[in-house]
Amino acid sequence: MSRIIVVTSGKGGVGKTTTTANLGMALARRGKRVAVVDADFGLRNLDLLLGLENRIVYTAVEVLAGECRLDQALVRDKRQPNLALLPAAQNRTKDAVTPLQMKKLVAALEKAFDFILIDSPAGIEMGFQTAIAPAKEALIVTTPEIAAVRDADRVIGLLEANDIKKKYLIVNRLKPAMVQDDLMMSVKDVQEILAIPLIGVVPDDEKVIVSTNKGEPMVLAEKPSLAGMALDNIARRLEGEKVPFLDLTVPHDDFFTRLRKLFRGSSGKS
Amino acid sequence: MLTEFLDRLFQRHSTQTSSRETVKQRLQILLAHDRTDLSPAMVEQMRNEILQVVSRYVEIDSEGIEFLLENSDRATALIANLPIRRIRTEEQIAEEQAATLQVAEEDAAENPKLDLSLGEFSPAELNSNEEGMSTSSGTT
Helix, strand or coil: CCEEEEEECCCCCCCHHHHHHHHHHHHHHCCCCEEEEECCCCCCCHHHHCCCHHHCCCCHHHHHHCCCCHHHHCEECCCCCCEEEECCCCCCCHHHCCHHHHHHHHHHHHCCCCEEEEECCCCCCHHHHHHHCCCCEEEEEECCCHHHHHHHHHHHHHHHHCCCCEEEEEEEEECHHHHHCCCCCCHHHHHHHHCCCEEEEEECCCHHHHHHHHCCCHHHCCCCCHHHHHHHHHHHHHCCCCCCCCCCCCCCCCHHHHHHHHHHHHHHHC | CHHHHHHHHHHHHHHCCCHHHHHHHHHHHHHHHHHHCCCHHHHHHHHHHHHHHHHHHEEECHHHCEEEEEEECCEEEEEEECCEEEECCHHHHHHHHHHHHHHHHHCCCCHHHHHHHHHHCHHHHHHHHHHHHHHHHHHC
16 A cells, blocks of 8 residues: 655745655655655646656646546656656646545556655645645644744644644754754754654755755755755655654854853853 | 943843744744634633633732633643732622622623722722832832
8 A cells, every 4th residue: 555645834935845856756766666746736846846847748637637648647757767756737726636636646646656745735725635635644844933833733733634644743944053042943842832743854954955956856966965864864764764863963162152152151140 | 332232232132031932932822822713802702701700709910911822732721820919808799799780780891890990909009000110210
């Protein structure tokens, strides 16, 4: 039986698509047959992050209209043949596909893939409902910011209402130095508030932008970045492996931090 | 000038709670409201009704009232902190009840009743004001 996992967040721009692309690639590299499904109809991006945008011929909409077969719409990744993308239509709106149709598509994919990752659109309207309809598990991506955590909480409530019991939290774009200075919520803070199991912590990393520029997921890099390693670890944990969380604490001893500490210390006395 | 500036800079740093704590508190309250799906109007109504009942028996310090929905581990709790200024005597309670009945009959809001009780205990209010004055003069 294949695992059907929706990647969702509520808020936009927190890293759903980057997470989907990297987890898909990481799982495929580990020998799993993976289909990544772009459920963001009208605003598709997953193809870009995977560097597959020029190879799209058909999309899910044509499959559902009977204009092509499912395997014709699937884009096989040349770097990693275990990975296939089912693209979303770009010229349609978010309700181009209904929850029932999404269930049908995923049921057909189940025959050929071990993992089906669905990249959900932002928001909690019809597009979100369509994306979660076939899912058995959910990865909730959030950043340690008030708006993202609030929206994640809302989404967790909706997933519960839709009877998706396995929910895992990914805290993305953590800035460990800011957490250490008490300027950002820690992973523990976020997890305590949302109260679902944590499956990964991805540090804020400039490599994410470089990797999207090139259309090469970070987990493919020869010299893995911290964010790439964190994402690879999530893929391993999804497979049930016990992987310790990366140590993201930063050495805190440069001249300026010492100076700042000195100032703060003296301020306490005055 | 410079020392004054530095002092202010430092003081701000030392007295402010960290933004991390602030955001956590804000979120906890925010999510409690989101999760319970109670409208602000309903919370306000509940608050007023609870205050109405409690003030029949004790006089509440209206300045110090805290009334929040909080949650931990996806469970929500109503936290009400109602500082008591003084306990009402049985006579007063009986009086209040009579007044409440009257007010109910007249179909009026709870506000006139609150005004009444504040008027009765004005000395206590004056005292607390004096205290407030003296502490603020101490810091300047």
